[in-house]
Amino acid sequence: MAEKQALSKGEMLIVRKLWDIGPATVREIHESLPESQQMDFSTVQTYLRRIESKGHASSRLEGRIRVYSARTKPQTVIRTTVNDMVERLFGGESMSLVKHLIEDRGIDEDGLSELRAMIDRLEQENK
Amino acid sequence: MAEKQALSKGEMLIVRKLWDIGPATVREIHESLPESQQMDFSTVQTYLRRIESKGHASSRLEGRIRVYSARTKPQTVIRTTVNDMVERLFGGESMSLVKHLIEDRGIDEDGLSELRAMIDRLEQENK
DNA sequence: CTTGCACGCGTACAGACGTACGTGTAAAAA
DNA sequence: TTTTTACACGTACGTCTGTACGCGTGCAAG
Numbered sequence: 001m002a003e004k005q006a007l008s009k010g011e012m013l014i015v016r017k018l019w020d021i022g023p024a025t026v027r028e029i030h031e032s033l034p035e036s037q038q039m040d041f042s043t044v045q046t047y048l049r050r051i052e053s054k055g056h057a058s059s060r061l062e063g064r065i066r067v068y069s070a071r072t073k074p075q076t077v078i079r080t081t082v083n084d085m086v087e088r089l090f091g092g093e094s095m096s097l098v099k100h101l102i103e104d105r106g107i108d109e110d111g112l113s114e115l116r117a118m119i120d121r122l123e124q125e126n127k
Numbered sequence: 128m129a130e131k132q133a134l135s136k137g138e139m140l141i142v143r144k145l146w147d148i149g150p151a152t153v154r155e156i157h158e159s160l161p162e163s164q165q166m167d168f169s170t171v172q173t174y175l176r177r178i179e180s181k182g183h184a185s186s187r188l189e190g191r192i193r194v195y196s197a198r199t200k201p202q203t204v205i206r207t208t209v210n211d212m213v214e215r216l217f218g219g220e221s222m223s224l225v226k227h228l229i230e231d232r233g234i235d236e237d238g239l240s241e242l243r244a245m246i247d248r249l250e251q252e253n254k
Numbered sequence: 255c256t257t258g259c260a261c262g263c264g265t266a267c268a269g270a271c272g273t274a275c276g277t278g279t280a281a282a283a284a
Numbered sequence: 285t286t287t288t289t290a291c292a293c294g295t296a297c298g299t300c301t302g303t304a305c306g307c308g309t310g311c312a313a314g
Contacts, residue, residue: 135270135271135272136271136272137271137272137273138271166272166273166274167273167274167275168274169273169274169275170272170273170274172274173271173272173273173274174272177270177271190280190281191279191280191281
């Protein structure tokens with residue numbers, strides 16, 4: 001198995017950017033960060049380096065600029081992280097998290113119908 | 128505001144026990160840990176100490192045994208943790224997490240009807 | 255050609271984490 | 285009473301995290 005080390009919270013913010021904007025330079029990532037998450041250029045650089053060393057990204061020099069690309073799919077990282085949290089906070093019961101999310105954070109019109117559709121579809125498949 | 132420091136993953140495993148079994152001694156917590164999460168008695172002790180120092184538990188000596196009690200409700204800790212994760216991994220869109228959970232981890236008969244009930248109820252209230 | 259900007263890369267460093275050991279002592283067993 | 289057991293409490297220690305500085309250098313502007 002891939003054996004990739006888990007990403008820390010901060011690192012995750014950065015891979016997310018990599019997923020969003022595709023292969024990118026440190027600067028591109030840095031500049032894409034919203035107000036609320038400003039950090040030093042070199043901090044981003046360090047994160048990217050660590051993400052790579054953990055096997056979640058690869059990079060190559062393009063001229064003298066280093067370009068990073070994600071190597072793990074969102075799916076994978078998200079799954080691992082979420083599973084871990086469900087395990088730790090809900091004893092593995094993912095329905096508890098679903099319930100928490102809906103009850104605690106609310107859900108809007110659209111979300112509601114979307115959910116309903118999903119349920120209908122699943123019920124079909126289940127049959 | 129309460130200003131309680133966030134708990135780490137390991138610490139969360141332990142508070143969860145505190146929530147579950149109520150005020151408890153180090154030993155009680157330690158012994159309630161499942162096979163898969165065995166750790167040294169003194170590790171549990173350290174966790175409990177840290178949890179207390181972060182304001183999420185309090186303790187008193189009962190005779191010469193220290194008894195810890197949770198000071199934060201599950202709700203609060205869970206909310207903070209989940210919000211944080213939704214923020215970092217889903218850009219704040221909690222519905223994305225809900226979808227991920229249902230699609231990726233599946234849902235059983237019971238969960239399905241439970242969910243359906245919840246949706247119906249919410250739809251009522253929303254009106 | 256000289257100067258300064260932008261970047262790679264190595265290094266730093268304090269605080270959080272996971273994990274535990276050792277010492278002193280009170281209570282229980284022998 | 286002597287011995288053993290079981291804790292509390294202080295301390296440790298390597299790793300991970302968040303956050304960044306500084307040096308060396310290629311490249312663009314003057």
